[in-house]
Amino acid sequence: MLRIVNDGPPPGILGYLDGEPVGWCAIAPREEYSALTRSRILQPVDDKPVWSVSCLFVRKDQRMKGLSVQLLRAAVEYVKHQGGTVVEGYPVEPKTDTMPAAFAWTGLAAAFVAAGFREVARRSDTRPIMRYEIARAKTTACPPR
Numbered sequence: 001m002l003r004i005v006n007d008g009p010p011p012g013i014l015g016y017l018d019g020e021p022v023g024w025c026a027i028a029p030r031e032e033y034s035a036l037t038r039s040r041i042l043q044p045v046d047d048k049p050v051w052s053v054s055c056l057f058v059r060k061d062q063r064m065k066g067l068s069v070q071l072l073r074a075a076v077e078y079v080k081h082q083g084g085t086v087v088e089g090y091p092v093e094p095k096t097d098t099m100p101a102a103f104a105w106t107g108l109a110a111a112f113v114a115a116g117f118r119e120v121a122r123r124s125d126t127r128p129i130m131r132y133e134i135a136r137a138k139t140t141a142c143p144p145r
Helices: 001-005 032-040 068-079 109-114
Strands: 012-018 020-029 051-058 086-089 119-123 128-133
Touching: 012 068, 020 068, 032 051, 051 068, 068 086, 068 109, 068 128
Parallel strands: 051 086
Antiparallel strands: 012 020, 020 051, 086 128, 119 128
């Protein structure tokens, strides 16, 4: 992991609280995640170039405070600054209210919705594909003289 970080580009973003790291969001162009290519249910929705959120982690003592939503919003801003236009995630949507945290490492669908993502495909009952489309800044033409 140290080599990956040192060689760049960054493999994700960190969330801090009072100078302490409390969260992590892995975000990179989809093609950097070979596991997505092999997945039957997470195949591309279309041919748009997307950045993928592949992992979300919040320190145990900071969970249930909305930090996943903040990390997802920060990931969108990061992608926007990198020139990307689509952020995609592959959260779980559990059938029950009790899901062990170890099974929610891709995030929960509710956090993605709260961060402004929308469902664009579902090939499994519990694994929606969620997207956030980044609006491009409109350029205005100079008025004729």
